[in-house]
């Protein structure tokens with residue numbers, strides 16, 4: 001009896017160990033740590049080049065031991081310097097693999113124009129949610145992809161200068177547009193942008209540019225969310241939102257946007273700080289995106 005019980009326990013342990021080894025899981029707490037790190041550098045905006053340099057170094061250093069390749073692409077737009085980072089994880093086995101892009105903006109808005117306090121509206125935001133959270137999900141996914149190479153080639157792209165929209169007449173998504181211009185032959189089969197995904201009351205409805213121009217990817221993502229019983233994905237129509245997916249959709253590349261809507265109270269204000277973030281929200285988004293990559297069929 002004792003021998004049988006021991007044998008069963010050994011079997012269970014071996015099965016568990018194998019499962020854990022074969023499929024490392026996304027860790028929302030680890031993603032939250034990546035937010036804390038980014039916020040500690042200060043606002044990542046054009047008037048703060050030191051914080052921007054620290055953030056670029058942090059992203060690269062985190063990815064260095066994990067990715068197969070990392071490319072730094074610098075650009076200039078109307079006198080503003082910008083840096084996009086592009087890390088790749090090759091499919092195993094290599095060959096005629098499908099290619100998926102996962103993207104997030106790493107810059108933060110230089111003004112808190114939605115702040116309740118008028119005196120703070122010309123100050124930069126911390127961007128724990130609006131900026132750091134998307135990057136954090138990508139960096140944690142990088143750990144998962146390195147431990148268990150995906151069946152598709154995955155590109156993690158970190159865009160600069162997303163959040164300059166309507167400041168001095170500048171558009172949104174400068175970095176994403178520059179990325180497309182700089183890489184005219186880059187045609188991933190599908191893409192997902194993650195933006196503002198850490199809030200405790202996270203709500204991700206179906207953003208409408210994504211739904212009209214890449215509906216099949218949306219349906220796949222929402223089916224996975226339903227299967228995982230995710231509470232943050234809402235199977236309802238959102239609005240059309242300008243974000244880093246739009247330049248890709250305009251270029252005919254099917255990229256969707258996972259973004260919090262209605263925008264949280266702390267949006268574009270001094271209240272966009274780490275204490276508004278939840279590792280559980282990050283976990284749900286990370287689990288769905290990971291599953292999308294692991295099971296991707298064109």
Ligand SMILES: [Zn+2]
Pocket residue numbers: 109130163268
């Ligand atoms: Zn923003």
